[in-house]
Amino acid sequence: MFAIVRTGGKQYRVAAGDKIAVEKLAGNAGDTISLGDVLLAGEGSELKATDGLTVSAEIIAQAKGEKVIVFKKRRRHNYRRKNGHRQQYTILRITAIGGEKAQAPKKAAAKKEAPAAETAQAEAPVKAAATKKAATKKPAADKNA
Template identity: 85%
Template sequence: MFAVVRTGGKQYRVAAGDKIVVEKLAGEAGDTITLGDVLLAGEGAELKDVAGLTVSAEIVAQAKGEKVIVFKKRRRHNYRRKNGHRQRHTILKIVAIGGEKPKKAAAKKAEPAAAAEA
């Protein structure tokens, strides 16, 4: 079974056992997280209903990407600036696809009419 999930403003096609590199997520290596924004799910050529579907993943590592060099120059003005940037990202291992989203605990309403009858 596969799913298309959205995290960090990007979309990823994942299946159980896949490793993906996503924008930095909170958590330590070994933690389990749930990706709840599932856009599409299916098995083979058939599509499944995504209502209540979640993707469970384990954080493998928190890492940094390759360095990107930013170089600015203005001709004939002796203006040069060199800067570097390393984007932080999280490496995830997809554990399972499926399951219910955790529902919010509804406040229990006391029924005064039922209590008065007893």
């Protein structure tokens, strides 16, 4: 399920388990917050009612963005001003949309381990053949001798 939420004057498309960086929100790392301004929600191509729907998220960290240099100049008036700015952000992990919680990633980890074992078995004969070829090659004759 996905939702489009509005926070800090911007809109974000989120799903359970996503990480997003939004304008600074009050709270410390580990706190749980609720984003109540849900504009759209759905699953696949089906849309669902958004009245009373909330998105819960966990604050991962409070961070600063990249430094932006603001330089003003007026020609021929000896007017120069240089300022820097770093925007404050809150990094969120979406835990649930409405009543649906994020699914555990255990299934994905089990799927990743199985192909790794198959490729290790397939690579063993290839490595053995490569070492045999390297051992049978004769060194090239020196052309300058």
